[in-house]
Amino acid sequence: MAPAIETRELTKRYRGGQLAVDRLSLTVPEGAVFGFLGPNGSGKTTTIRMLMGLITPTAGTAQVLGRPMPRATRTVLPHVGALIEGPALYGFLNGRDNLLRYDSADPTADPRTRKMRVAQALDRVGLTAAAAKKSKAYSLGMKQRLGLAAALLQPRRLLVLDEPTNGLDPQGMREIRTLVRELASDGTTVFLSSHLLDEIEQVCTHAAVMAQGRLITQGPVADLAATTRGRLTVTTPDTADAARVLKEHGVTLTETTDTHLKAEPPPPETDLADLNKALVTAGVRVRGFGVERASLEDAFVALTGEGFDVAG
Incomplete structure (x- = not known):
């Protein structure tokens, strides 16, 4: 067709x-x-x-x-x-x-x-x-x-x-x-x-x-987002130490509460298993660690290095 x-x-x-x-x-x-x-x-x-x-x-x-x-x-x-x-x-x-x-x-x-x-x-x-x-x-x-x-x-x-x-x-x-x-x-x-x-x-x-x-x-649309890492989420009572370790590994934090941290998608060269290991080695009590499904916003930022309006 x-x-x-x-x-x-x-x-x-x-x-x-x-x-x-x-x-x-x-x-x-x-x-x-x-x-x-x-x-x-x-x-x-x-x-x-x-x-x-x-x-x-x-x-x-x-x-x-x-x-x-x-x-x-x-x-x-x-x-x-x-x-x-x-x-x-x-x-x-x-x-x-x-x-x-x-x-x-x-x-x-x-x-x-x-x-x-x-x-x-x-x-x-x-x-x-x-x-x-x-x-x-x-x-x-x-x-x-x-x-x-x-x-x-x-x-x-x-x-x-x-x-x-x-x-x-x-x-x-x-x-x-x-x-x-x-x-x-x-x-x-x-x-x-x-x-x-x-x-x-x-x-x-x-x-x-x-x-x-x-x-x-x-x-x-599904393929465009699938090629990009989503945002990182970490659940821990040790948010201050976790934030320090993440920043040392080039991860940019976007949200921090008493028990949760959210961050921009980690750099492509970052091994997520190694990042989790670094948190544990630093004494961070990791109760949750994962990467959300990437959105079109994540894909656009990864492709262009910039963002724009995302509200619907």
Whole structure:
């Protein structure tokens, strides 16, 4: 099965020499929930704009649903729902009329079922009660929901979402995650860009990590975390002595209580058995010693040496 999205050496350099995306080779499997992960300014939105034919690459190639972009824009985009850089809304129209306007601009949309599909889209994003309210009075989170509803007016093979939970409260975030999972279970490929590691880890099957315009890694989410050591935990009543020994072995502590210590993942060259032995030899009464399962945050820090927002 051909990938839903595939790029080869995709590059975008703006006037003045700014290199926004640097030789990106990306593969998004058909049917995946693919997290496109990176700090703000890492090149995610520029990449999405090239994939959707909104801007032209400086070099390299991009294929979406098996067709070259931007050359095949008219063929591809009817099968793609997208929410990029926030929705463009008519502030003087209410939520329902905005969607009716969006739908009427789609030459593939059946006008006979327009009102029904608009009502269904509003219901899926939780905006039925606010459908008669003018969109200029919507909060940022409500605008994000309405933009997502516009992307869902028609069945889509591919859904591209750029920071879809911007402005949403925790409950709204959970609802969007649930919706993404439902869409994926129906066979839609979802390409989800975010700077929130926790969001990607909860909902995505695959992910790619971007930093400063370059691809750092990509693959199944479980595999990305499996290649990295998780955080170290030690249970002991001798926390002061344990902290001293750990620091001597290059381990960075993150949390200390009367009976527990937590630390950043030990350096790759550190043998965990030797570290435990060093604690015991120093007279530390070790009652628990282990390494937690690595998270995407741990993997990102290990790969790039830096971190970013992780809240979900």
